[in-house]
Amino acid sequence: MKTIKYTYSLLISLVFLLFFASCKDDLSSLDTNKLSDIKVDTVGQSTLSVFQFDELVLDPKILGIGPNDQLTYEWTINLEPWSTEYITIGTEKKLTYEVGFVPTNLDRLHQIVLKIKDEKSGVTYIQDWPLMIRNGIGEGLVIVETYDNQNTDLSHIMSPLVTPDFNQEKIRTKIYSAANGTSIPGLVNSMIFTKLGSSNVLLGGTSNSLFAIKTLDYSLGDQNEKLFYAPQDSYGPEKLVNFVQNEIMIHKGKLYANWLQISKFGLPFPNNYNIPTILGINNRYDYPNISLNFYSEEKGHFAYQYSFATYGDRGMRPVPAATVPFNPNDLPNKQNIAAGISNQGEFIHILKDKSTQKYGLYILSAGGYDSENWVPTPSVPKKFMDLSNAPEIDQAIKFLILDNQQVILYATKTKIYAIMYSALNPAYSLRYTVSSGEEITALSVYLQADYPMVNRENFSRNGKQLILGTYNGTEGKVHVLPLINEGVANIDQANIKTYNGFGKILFTITQL
The missing domain is CATH 2.60.40.10 (Immunoglobulins)
Incomplete structure (x- = not known):
C-alpha cells in the first residue's frame, strides 16, 4: 500500500x-x-x-x-x-x-x-x-470484414480449432482500426500472410492500393511505391498468392513475382497473355515441374509457365494440342469460373461455355520431366466432366477445390453443395444450409498460412474444416464446419462452432 x-x-x-x-x-x-x-x-x-x-x-x-x-x-x-x-x-x-x-x-x-x-x-x-x-496475436484466423461496404477492418480468432497447441479462445474484433486509429480505405480484395524483410506481415490490396500490415501489432507498414523498385502508374492488385520464395501478384492482367523477404516488386513477366485472377498456381515446397496453369479467355486455350525463378524458364506457352478427353489448345468461348490444384499437382478448372451456359470440369496433369534432356514437360489433359446437372451451380458465388480429395464444394447465397468427381460420372449432394435470414459471404477451406510451401507436419485440422462467413444484414458470423468422410466431404453438423460479432465478412485467411 x-x-x-x-x-x-x-x-x-x-x-x-x-x-x-x-x-x-x-x-x-x-x-x-x-x-x-x-x-x-x-x-x-x-x-x-x-x-x-x-x-x-x-x-x-x-x-x-x-x-x-x-x-x-x-x-x-x-x-x-x-x-x-x-x-x-x-x-x-x-x-x-x-x-x-x-x-x-x-x-x-x-x-x-x-x-x-x-x-x-x-x-x-x-x-x-x-x-x-x-503482443498477443499469434497463429489463427484473420477476418477481413466491412461495416459500411466502403472500408475494411480486420479481426482475429485464436482457438484450439485454428491455433495449434492452444487451449483458450481469444476473439479480437476491429484490431486494425484499434491499432491505427482508422480502418483501411476501400474494400480489401486479396490478402496473404508472408514476410517483408524480417517482419511477418499481411500483404493486402484494394482496388487502388497495395499495403503491408505488421502482424506484431497490426500497425500499417510499407505501402504502394515503397513495395516497388520504381513508382507505378497505379497500385491495387486483383490477386495475391504465396509461392516458395516468391509473392505472386496479378495487376491489370500482368503477373509479378518477387521474393519480398529480400527484394521488392519489379517488372511484370513479359508475355502476350492477359492473366486472369482465376488460375492454378502449384506452390508446393518441392519446386513442381509446372508452376502456373490458366485458361486464356481471349485466346481460347490453356497456357502454362514452368518457373517463377530468375534462373528458370519463365516463358508462357499454350498447352500442346490433344484429342482426348479434351483439346486444351482449342477451347474457344469459355469463361473462367474456378481453378485449383490437387495435392498431386493436377490443375483443376471449371469453365462455363458462353454460348450454351453449360459448366464443365477440366483436369490437366502436373506435367512431367524429361530426365534425358533435363527439362520439364507440359501438362496433358486427364479428365473432362459435364457439370450441367449440378444443382443451382448457375447461382454459385463461391467455389472450393479441395486438394486432398476429389471433391469440389460450391456455395450459393444460402447453401453449400458438393461435387464428387472420382467416378466416371460426377455425383452431387447438398451439404449445408444456412439459418433463415442469413446469407453466405465467404467460404474457404482452413489451411495453415505456409501450406504447402513448407515440408512439415501440419496441424491436424489442416484441410479438414471449412471456414464459412454469413451475414444477416447487421452482424457477420464465422462458422467452423468440420469435414468428415473423406471422398464425399460431409459436414459434421453436430460439431459446428460459431463466432459472432463481426461485420460483413469479405473473406478469411490464416496467419502464423
Missing part, C-alpha cells in the same frame, strides 16, 4: 513529476498537507501487463474512505510511452478497458493514472502504474 497525498495549486508545475517519477513515495519530501488517510491498495501490482487487444481490468481497494466522502474517479492513459498527452479511458472505480495500443519495449512503457477526487473538499488523489503491452 502507498499513501496518496495532494499538493496545492502553487505546486502545479510538479504534476508531471507525479507521472514519471513514481511520485507516490516522493511526495513526502514536498510541501504537502495530508488530509484524510485515503490509500490505494495496489495488491502488489507495481507494474501492469496486458496483451494487446485484451481487456485491462483494475478494481483497486480504496482504503480510509470516510462516511461523508464524495469520491469521483477518472482513469487515463498516455497516448505513447513517456508522452504527456493523456486520454480518459474510464470514470468508474473499476476500470475495464480494451488496450489497442501497439506492444511496448521493456524500457518504454505506457502509464495508467487513477485520479480520485473528493467532490466535497475538492482535493484530488493520484495513483499511477507503468503498463507493459505485450
Whole structure:
C-alpha cells in the first residue's frame, strides 16, 4: 500500500513529476498537507501487463474512505510511452478497458493514472502504474470484414480449432482500426500472410492500393511505391498468392513475382497473355515441374509457365494440342469460373461455355520431366466432366477445390453443395444450409498460412474444416464446419462452432 497525498495549486508545475517519477513515495519530501488517510491498495501490482487487444481490468481497494466522502474517479492513459498527452479511458472505480495500443519495449512503457477526487473538499488523489503491452496475436484466423461496404477492418480468432497447441479462445474484433486509429480505405480484395524483410506481415490490396500490415501489432507498414523498385502508374492488385520464395501478384492482367523477404516488386513477366485472377498456381515446397496453369479467355486455350525463378524458364506457352478427353489448345468461348490444384499437382478448372451456359470440369496433369534432356514437360489433359446437372451451380458465388480429395464444394447465397468427381460420372449432394435470414459471404477451406510451401507436419485440422462467413444484414458470423468422410466431404453438423460479432465478412485467411 502507498499513501496518496495532494499538493496545492502553487505546486502545479510538479504534476508531471507525479507521472514519471513514481511520485507516490516522493511526495513526502514536498510541501504537502495530508488530509484524510485515503490509500490505494495496489495488491502488489507495481507494474501492469496486458496483451494487446485484451481487456485491462483494475478494481483497486480504496482504503480510509470516510462516511461523508464524495469520491469521483477518472482513469487515463498516455497516448505513447513517456508522452504527456493523456486520454480518459474510464470514470468508474473499476476500470475495464480494451488496450489497442501497439506492444511496448521493456524500457518504454505506457502509464495508467487513477485520479480520485473528493467532490466535497475538492482535493484530488493520484495513483499511477507503468503498463507493459505485450503482443498477443499469434497463429489463427484473420477476418477481413466491412461495416459500411466502403472500408475494411480486420479481426482475429485464436482457438484450439485454428491455433495449434492452444487451449483458450481469444476473439479480437476491429484490431486494425484499434491499432491505427482508422480502418483501411476501400474494400480489401486479396490478402496473404508472408514476410517483408524480417517482419511477418499481411500483404493486402484494394482496388487502388497495395499495403503491408505488421502482424506484431497490426500497425500499417510499407505501402504502394515503397513495395516497388520504381513508382507505378497505379497500385491495387486483383490477386495475391504465396509461392516458395516468391509473392505472386496479378495487376491489370500482368503477373509479378518477387521474393519480398529480400527484394521488392519489379517488372511484370513479359508475355502476350492477359492473366486472369482465376488460375492454378502449384506452390508446393518441392519446386513442381509446372508452376502456373490458366485458361486464356481471349485466346481460347490453356497456357502454362514452368518457373517463377530468375534462373528458370519463365516463358508462357499454350498447352500442346490433344484429342482426348479434351483439346486444351482449342477451347474457344469459355469463361473462367474456378481453378485449383490437387495435392498431386493436377490443375483443376471449371469453365462455363458462353454460348450454351453449360459448366464443365477440366483436369490437366502436373506435367512431367524429361530426365534425358533435363527439362520439364507440359501438362496433358486427364479428365473432362459435364457439370450441367449440378444443382443451382448457375447461382454459385463461391467455389472450393479441395486438394486432398476429389471433391469440389460450391456455395450459393444460402447453401453449400458438393461435387464428387472420382467416378466416371460426377455425383452431387447438398451439404449445408444456412439459418433463415442469413446469407453466405465467404467460404474457404482452413489451411495453415505456409501450406504447402513448407515440408512439415501440419496441424491436424489442416484441410479438414471449412471456414464459412454469413451475414444477416447487421452482424457477420464465422462458422467452423468440420469435414468428415473423406471422398464425399460431409459436414459434421453436430460439431459446428460459431463466432459472432463481426461485420460483413469479405473473406478469411490464416496467419502464423
